[in-house]
Amino acid sequence: MSTSPPTEPLNPQSGAEATATVGEVFVNLPLGKPLGELDASDVLRATDAPVVVLAGAPKSGKTTLLASLHDGFQRTPFAGYLAAGSRTVMGFEERCFDSRTASGRKTPVTQRTRVQEGIVFYHMKVRKQDLLSPIKQLLLADMSGEHYEGALDSATALRALTVIPRADHFVHLVDGGRLASKDWSGHTQANALMLMRRCFEEKMFDSDAKVDILLTKWDLVLARVGEEKAGELLRSQQEAFRGFEKKLGRLRMMPIASRPHYKSALQPAYGLSGLLQSWMEETPRKSTPQARQLPLTTLQIPFDSFALREAPHLFERNSDD
Amino acid sequence: MTNVLSIGLPGVGKTTFLAALWHVTESQEVPGSLRLDRISENAKHLNSIRNDWLRFEKVGRTVPGQEQPTTLWLRDNHGLVGEVLFPDLSGESFEGAWVERHWTKEYDQIVSTAGSLLVFVHPGTIKEPYTIAEMQRMAEAAFPEEKPGDEVEKQMEEAEESSAEGGAEDWSPLKAPTQVQLVDLLQFTEKVQKAKRPVRVAVIVSAWDLVRQDYPGEDGARNWLKERMSYLDQYLRSNFELFNVRVYGVSAQGGDLKKDRDALQNHIRTSERILIEGPDCGAHDISEPVRWCLGLRGEAGH
Numbered sequence: 001m002s003t004s005p006p007t008e009p010l011n012p013q014s015g016a017e018a019t020a021t022v023g024e025v026f027v028n029l030p031l032g033k034p035l036g037e038l039d040a041s042d043v044l045r046a047t048d049a050p051v052v053v054l055a056g057a058p059k060s061g062k063t064t065l066l067a068s069l070h071d072g073f074q075r076t077p078f079a080g081y082l083a084a085g086s087r088t089v090m091g092f093e094e095r096c097f098d099s100r101t102a103s104g105r106k107t108p109v110t111q112r113t114r115v116q117e118g119i120v121f122y123h124m125k126v127r128k129q130d131l132l133s134p135i136k137q138l139l140l141a142d143m144s145g146e147h148y149e150g151a152l153d154s155a156t157a158l159r160a161l162t163v164i165p166r167a168d169h170f171v172h173l174v175d176g177g178r179l180a181s182k183d184w185s186g187h188t189q190a191n192a193l194m195l196m197r198r199c200f201e202e203k204m205f206d207s208d209a210k211v212d213i214l215l216t217k218w219d220l221v222l223a224r225v226g227e228e229k230a231g232e233l234l235r236s237q238q239e240a241f242r243g244f245e246k247k248l249g250r251l252r253m254m255p256i257a258s259r260p261h262y263k264s265a266l267q268p269a270y271g272l273s274g275l276l277q278s279w280m281e282e283t284p285r286k287s288t289p290q291a292r293q294l295p296l297t298t299l300q301i302p303f304d305s306f307a308l309r310e311a312p313h314l315f316e317r318n319s320d321d
Numbered sequence: 322m323t324n325v326l327s328i329g330l331p332g333v334g335k336t337t338f339l340a341a342l343w344h345v346t347e348s349q350e351v352p353g354s355l356r357l358d359r360i361s362e363n364a365k366h367l368n369s370i371r372n373d374w375l376r377f378e379k380v381g382r383t384v385p386g387q388e389q390p391t392t393l394w395l396r397d398n399h400g401l402v403g404e405v406l407f408p409d410l411s412g413e414s415f416e417g418a419w420v421e422r423h424w425t426k427e428y429d430q431i432v433s434t435a436g437s438l439l440v441f442v443h444p445g446t447i448k449e450p451y452t453i454a455e456m457q458r459m460a461e462a463a464f465p466e467e468k469p470g471d472e473v474e475k476q477m478e479e480a481e482e483s484s485a486e487g488g489a490e491d492w493s494p495l496k497a498p499t500q501v502q503l504v505d506l507l508q509f510t511e512k513v514q515k516a517k518r519p520v521r522v523a524v525i526v527s528a529w530d531l532v533r534q535d536y537p538g539e540d541g542a543r544n545w546l547k548e549r550m551s552y553l554d555q556y557l558r559s560n561f562e563l564f565n566v567r568v569y570g571v572s573a574q575g576g577d578l579k580k581d582r583d584a585l586q587n588h589i590r591t592s593e594r595i596l597i598e599g600p601d602c603g604a605h606d607i608s609e610p611v612r613w614c615l616g617l618r619g620e621a622g623h
Contacts, residue, residue: 025426026425027424027426027428028423029422029424029509030422030509030512031422032422032505071452073552077551085560089508090497093497097496100450100452100453101456105489106453125559126559127559131558220474224474261454262457263477268452
């Protein structure tokens with residue numbers, strides 16, 4: 001038995017779930033990488049996994065949040081849950097690597113999500129520690145900061161982010177460190193508010209939408225302005241976003257520090273435990289499943305023609321058809 | 322024929338376990354152990370690894386491409402158990418499956434027909450999921466560094482901005498923590514294995530002599546797994562519909578072959594050097610995890 005690499009490329013599939021047999025000798029296994037939209041749809045069709053969309057400016061801490069959720073389970077159960085597996089283990093590990101000692105770094109960093117990657121989904125399975133309830137699944141949508149900036153500049157770009165109306169939880173990460181910086185505060189708050197306004201103008205949120213505004217890097221906020229002023233900053237942000245509250249199912253704001261600096265008194269994954277619990281426990285919003293359309297292949301049997309005539313919406317059609 | 326599949330990354334003691342198991346079942350030196358009913362048609366590989374083990378030598382590791390099926394005809398006190406297949410697959414093949422995301426069709430066939438699993442971990446070779454922040458916190462707790470607040474703030478800002486750093490290594494799947502690799506390998510088997518669920522799993526914490534002092538008692542190995550490989554432990558516990566798990570601490574060699582050689586050689590029966598701790602384990606009975614896998618023990622797992 002040999003597992004030496006074959007000459008032809010293996011795993012040519014784009015999705016993490018591809019398991020097709022290649023050639024005569026090898027059997028492909030799931031790639032374990034972040035899921036594309038099609039694979040994420042498959043998860044949604046098979047389960048009632050809530051979709052959590054993470055949005056924020058470049059370096060606002062989206063990927064660090066993702067990595068910290070995965071890291072949270074490495075030493076002990078996290079937030080009252082046991083890890084029960086993931087279809088995107090390799091993706092999580094790649095995101096965690098630069099904050100691990102194995103990277104040889106002295107300072108933890110997180111590789112940013114590149115715009116070319118589009119919107120990708122990370123998958124988690126967890127089960128309550130008492131083992132009395134079934135395993136639950138979660139999809140975390142990670143989009144690059146460039147998508148966020150694009151949405152600020154262009155309504156068309158925002159409308160293209162169709163995952164936002166589908167989200168069970170829209171998580172808007174606002175860089176707390178910048179909010180606490182004299183140079184960046186105004187810019188950061190204005191952009192965060194503008195994204196919310198754009199989302200309403202473009203009807204990206206339904207009346208039952210749940211939005212979490214996370215003020216990230218709270219350890220840096222505390223180091224910059226101290227506890228008292230940090231409290232004031234939180235209250236001022238709550239006030240600034242209050243106007244949106246009535247139009248939504250729920251609006252929450254909370255400070256987090258996914259990976260606090262070692263000098264900080266905050267615990268690792270500060271604030272994430274409660275978030276994970278609410279994402280897992282709240283009933284996912286009702287959404288209409290988007291059926292994948294069937295390819296319009298050559299019609300071979302009478303039933304094909306019948307199906308096309310009676311249910312044309314099931315088939316892919318070119319715009320000029 | 323029942324197929325008990327051993328899963329583990331390189332150097333975790335799968336072959337050494339098999340060598341000691343072969344000796345115990347064949348020699349019948351351990352009261353109450355599973356016994357060999359008859360010698361299999363082809364016993365060359367088993368004899369070869371047993372000879373290494375009996376001579377207090379490091380048992381030759383299985384290398385990819387030289388893996389061979391190994392069968393044992395076993396019986397217990399109640400009669401014939403049957404022919405049990407122990408595919409002795411190399412750790413490199415499992416590691417290759419994690420990295421390359423494919424395995425051979427032959428391998429796929431072995432996994433799909435496996436009735437139970439022996440999952441091997443070695444306390445001395447695990448890759449830990451240590452984070453830099455965790456290390457920094459530990460260092461800070463041991464040697465507190467007094468710094469004025471603005472300096473801490475500056476340090477945090479620098480940490481925020483840092484991305485390129487000399488000496489930093491590139492990501493490779495091989496650098497992922499052992500427990501994560503094993504969970505994904507088990508997820509692969511989950512998709513392929515056709516056996517009735519839950520599948521019996523015996524987790525073997527090998528080289529148990531290295532850590533047993535810190536984890537005493539029948540639950541010692543289970544506690545070790547919970548503490549040192551929590552992600553794997555959580556995965557196995559949370560998927561109880563898929564896996565029925567028991568955890569054993571096993572030292573097939575009994576100790577360090579250099580340091581403890583004299584003591585190991587002083588046993589009257591060679592099997593007496595074997596250490597095993599876990600549920601229902603008799604002294605030196607390395608066949609107990611196999612007994613669990615074959616369903617010869619009650620239902621209660623983890």
